[in-house]
Amino acid sequence: MAAVPENTRVIKNAAGKKKKRKKKSPVPFMALSAVFFALFIVFSVLSARNLLNKSDNTGPVLDVTEIDQPSPLNPPDILGELSVNTGEVTYLKDMRPEFRPLYAFNSDTIGWLTIPGTSIDTVVVQNEDDDGKKADYYYLKNDFYGNYTRYGNLFLDYRCKKYNLSKNTIIYGHTTSSKEQVFYDLVKYEDMEFFKKHPIIEYSTLYNKYRWKVFAVFVTSINASDDNGYVFNYIYPDMSDSSFEGYLKQVDERVLYKTGIDVKPDDKILTLSTCSYNFDVGSTEITSRLVVVARLMRNGESGEIDESLVKDNPDYRRPYRWYELKGKTNPYKNSAKWTPSAK
Numbered sequence: 001m002a003a004v005p006e007n008t009r010v011i012k013n014a015a016g017k018k019k020k021r022k023k024k025s026p027v028p029f030m031a032l033s034a035v036f037f038a039l040f041i042v043f044s045v046l047s048a049r050n051l052l053n054k055s056d057n058t059g060p061v062l063d064v065t066e067i068d069q070p071s072p073l074n075p076p077d078i079l080g081e082l083s084v085n086t087g088e089v090t091y092l093k094d095m096r097p098e099f100r101p102l103y104a105f106n107s108d109t110i111g112w113l114t115i116p117g118t119s120i121d122t123v124v125v126q127n128e129d130d131d132g133k134k135a136d137y138y139y140l141k142n143d144f145y146g147n148y149t150r151y152g153n154l155f156l157d158y159r160c161k162k163y164n165l166s167k168n169t170i171i172y173g174h175t176t177s178s179k180e181q182v183f184y185d186l187v188k189y190e191d192m193e194f195f196k197k198h199p200i201i202e203y204s205t206l207y208n209k210y211r212w213k214v215f216a217v218f219v220t221s222i223n224a225s226d227d228n229g230y231v232f233n234y235i236y237p238d239m240s241d242s243s244f245e246g247y248l249k250q251v252d253e254r255v256l257y258k259t260g261i262d263v264k265p266d267d268k269i270l271t272l273s274t275c276s277y278n279f280d281v282g283s284t285e286i287t288s289r290l291v292v293v294a295r296l297m298r299n300g301e302s303g304e305i306d307e308s309l310v311k312d313n314p315d316y317r318r319p320y321r322w323y324e325l326k327g328k329t330n331p332y333k334n335s336a337k338w339t340p341s342a343k
Contacts, residue, residue: 092163095206103206106144110162111205113154113171113272117198118185124171124203126156136172150174151181159237163207165268165296166237167244171203175274175290183274189217189292192257192310199261199305201294203270211303212270212294215261218254219278221288221319226279228320228333234271234291236340241265246338251293253317253332260309261295268296279318281325288319 089104102109108125115121127138139155142148156162157170173183188194201212220232232250239247244265263269276290297303315331323330 099206114202124154126162168237168269170235170271172273186274196307200303211297213297214294215259215263216251216255216293219276219288219290221286223287226286226319226321230337233340238342239340243341250338257313258311263295270294279322
């Protein structure tokens with residue numbers, strides 16, 4: 001499918017205005033004619049099934065709204081009885097048809113993420129309402145339906161390309177301790193046995209289906225004060241191929257285990273980022289992130305991995321403050337402080 005030009009303008013609806021972020025009222029079934037009702041049900045079911053054809057995983061999708069709501073909806077019920085007025089929507093050219101019901105309901109829809117063996121099988125959004133970094137904060141506290149929730153929704157970094165792939169496609173989501181919401185199950189990748197069984201991630205855009213092979217799982221602090229003035233900037237979308245080499249060295253120091261998956265300078269990568277508390281020492285908090293990184297699979301590449309190459313890495317890099325609090329020597333104190341570059 002042809003790539004979409006970067007300056008493509010999304011038409012939110014026929015009037016050129018974006019829909020309000022409100023939960024649509026349920027269709028008043030008793031007032032509808034039998035014919036319209038039947039057509040609506042058939043359209044909704046077929047569209048949802050098309051979306052599900054991406055994966056065999058039928059786990060929960062995303063949070064409905066507040067914490068006292070029932071468990072997450074299953075994929076066929078993602079829109080449930082909410083009405084979708086598709087007559088007001090101008091779809092993007094060549095958009096995959098299975099995304100149309102979701103896009104019609106919320107035009108921030110930009111993709112779908114599925115991780116086999118987890119509850120992660122859900123829509124990904126990107127906010128355009130604000131300029132700059134503030135755009136990312138909307139879906140930290142709002143769900144796909146526009147309702148406030150402490151779980152939020154998985155969302156793409158505001159700097160990443162939404163129609164084509166960036167060098168580094170970055171998706172954020174909260175971690176939770178009690179409910180299968182957003183990135184609740186991402187922590188499973190801290191176990192290398194889980195990785196061996198589930199090395200492949202599926203992330204698709206509105207235009208293409210993609211499969212990704214996990215090559216790194218690491219935890220990193222995000223405050224310079226915790227790591228001797230340095231923050232590893234793993235969330236840079238457009239690093240050059242030459243800068244990518246330095247990035248891979250930083251990743252290699254931090255990985256919880258070696259995967260044996262090769263990565264080339266021209267590979268595109270997918271970064272999944274969520275909160276982590278692994279570096280907290282007693283009552284002292286070291287704000288950190290758990291990061292799972294996968295590379296785009298190459299043409300004709302097998303989804304199998306060589307499990308003999310998967311090795312534990314017990315001396316992976318921790319932040320400087322962690323070593324101090326633990327009374328340990330920091331073997332990485334003289335490591336280079338890499339910074340990303342697009343050149």
